[in-house]
Amino acid sequence: MIAMIAQLLINATGVVAAFLFMYGLKRMSSPVTAPSGIFVAGVGMLAAVLASFLYAFGVDAETRSYVAVNTGLAAVALLIGGGIAFWSGRKAKMTSMPQMVALYNGMGGGAAGAIAAVELFGNRAHGFSALIVTLVGALIGAVSLSGSLIAWAKLEGILKKPTRIPGQQFLNGAVLLGTLALGGYIVFVSKGGETPLADAPRWIALFFGGALILGILMTLPIGGADMPVVISVYNACTGLAVGLEGFVLGNPALMIAGMVVGAAGTLLTVLMAKAMNRSVAAVLFSRFGPAAGGKKAKGAPPGALKPVEASDAGIFMRYASSVIIVPGYGLAVAQAEGKLYEFVKLLQAAGVGVKFAIHPVAGRMPGQMDVLLAEAGVPYDLIFQLDDINDEFKDTDVALVIGANDVVNPAARTDKTSPIFGMPILNADQAKKVYVVKRGKGKGYADIVNGLFYEDNCNMVYGDAQAVLVQMIEAVRGLGTHAAA
Numbered sequence: 001m002i003a004m005i006a007q008l009l010i011n012a013t014g015v016v017a018a019f020l021f022m023y024g025l026k027r028m029s030s031p032v033t034a035p036s037g038i039f040v041a042g043v044g045m046l047a048a049v050l051a052s053f054l055y056a057f058g059v060d061a062e063t064r065s066y067v068a069v070n071t072g073l074a075a076v077a078l079l080i081g082g083g084i085a086f087w088s089g090r091k092a093k094m095t096s097m098p099q100m101v102a103l104y105n106g107m108g109g110g111a112a113g114a115i116a117a118v119e120l121f122g123n124r125a126h127g128f129s130a131l132i133v134t135l136v137g138a139l140i141g142a143v144s145l146s147g148s149l150i151a152w153a154k155l156e157g158i159l160k161k162p163t164r165i166p167g168q169q170f171l172n173g174a175v176l177l178g179t180l181a182l183g184g185y186i187v188f189v190s191k192g193g194e195t196p197l198a199d200a201p202r203w204i205a206l207f208f209g210g211a212l213i214l215g216i217l218m219t220l221p222i223g224g225a226d227m228p229v230v231i232s233v234y235n236a237c238t239g240l241a242v243g244l245e246g247f248v249l250g251n252p253a254l255m256i257a258g259m260v261v262g263a264a265g266t267l268l269t270v271l272m273a274k275a276m277n278r279s280v281a282a283v284l285f286s287r288f289g290p291a292a293g294g295k296k297a298k299g300a301p302p303g304a305l306k307p308v309e310a311s312d313a314g315i316f317m318r319y320a321s322s323v324i325i326v327p328g329y330g331l332a333v334a335q336a337e338g339k340l341y342e343f344v345k346l347l348q349a350a351g352v353g354v355k356f357a358i359h360p361v362a363g364r365m366p367g368q369m370d371v372l373l374a375e376a377g378v379p380y381d382l383i384f385q386l387d388d389i390n391d392e393f394k395d396t397d398v399a400l401v402i403g404a405n406d407v408v409n410p411a412a413r414t415d416k417t418s419p420i421f422g423m424p425i426l427n428a429d430q431a432k433k434v435y436v437v438k439r440g441k442g443k444g445y446a447d448i449v450n451g452l453f454y455e456d457n458c459n460m461v462y463g464d465a466q467a468v469l470v471q472m473i474e475a476v477r478g479l480g481t482h483a484a485a
């Protein structure tokens, strides 16, 4: 009776959790409702995790003490893991969010792989379909684990350059085929999971080894600028692996959560690839990046860098009628979003029309600039995505490029040898006047020269974004805030 009630509660919680995941995801589609969406989905996940402890009530008397110990261990693991995640999540800087996402993604893949390992090593995946699903989940989960860890190391700056070895694609293909063959051997010799393999652990370990190596080999050659797409590919893979293992365990919450993450990750991957004008295959098979076809632009482009004082740039904008701000990674580094909005309010008070233009891969994480501006309190109706604002630059007095570089590099339009050729960029160069705020001559993430900085209509405002904005604010305040005549 108790077992029946427990099972009923588990199933009911699964349905509720599934609803909360989907409702939460729906709310995440707008920056206004996203924080509550994250909360709602989190509550769903918490309910699903807590409900899984009810499985302990469904066991017979013989295994009760064994299950009690395991349940206790699971609770301790949950507390330790949850504690570390809570502590590290609070401590993580806005600029290190992508690394954190890559790491957590890897953990998800690893967790799915670990479930599969328990099933396989414990010879618990009985039946042909259960064994196949477990192996597929194991393969995807392990690839996602090692691939995400390499992505993390790249974003963290531990692995700086794409590592390519001769015959890379042949090697990747060989490792994939070898791993699939091992999986086939396990299925064949165990007669579809009916007969335990005498030396199964060896073959299963080799299978996992192959999958982990594949994840490393697939990610090592991929250039840094493609990392956002790579991370979302692994995100989709992790979701799929979790969903498959949920199917093996017969856990509806895992199945649904996994599939929701898998579907969302796949959509994000397609959107990101579109934003960078690359096919997902081109990203994964490394037909992008300086060493993969393109050459780095050498030397300075024609024209000269023309530095101006921050105060002069601030005053110029105060007397402009329209300003479009292009925020980039450097704004997050300088944590200058609050000061930027303070400056914007001064401009607005003087009658200047101000808008923000967001590139889909500005910063180091999809949506990073939206979150940054939202945290500073910038109203959502001032924030425009690339497609919605790109035509407005040509009719705008000033484009203020602050801490951004690659996302306004005109080489993406014109230079076929550039590693970013084909990526849609914000048309900041088409504004009547461009101010670029950056600390010095540092390049962007793609590590290439930006011809915009040398254009006749462009002036450089050197300095940390925060310090520059303080000077601009002081200069405009010094004038008073009367509307331009």
Ligand code: NAP
Pocket (backbone or CB within 6 Å): 098, 224, 225, 226, 227, 228, 327, 328, 329, 330, 331, 333, 334, 360, 361, 362, 363, 364, 365, 366, 367, 368, 402, 403, 404, 405, 406, 407, 408, 437, 438, 439, 440, 441, 442, 443, 444, 445, 446, 463, 464, 465, 466
């Ligand atoms: P970016 O091309 O990386 O350029 C950032 C610029 O900010 C640098 O040129 C740097 O120049 C300047 N900067 C750094 N710290 C600063 C500070 N404290 N104050 C003022 N300026 C500062 O950035 P982006 O234009 O945002 O482009 C994003 C790039 O990252 C793209 O190539 C994209 O593909 C890649 N990426 C994106 C994601 C994503 O999902 N969004 C993830 C991974 C990679 P100085 O050193 O001279 O100051």
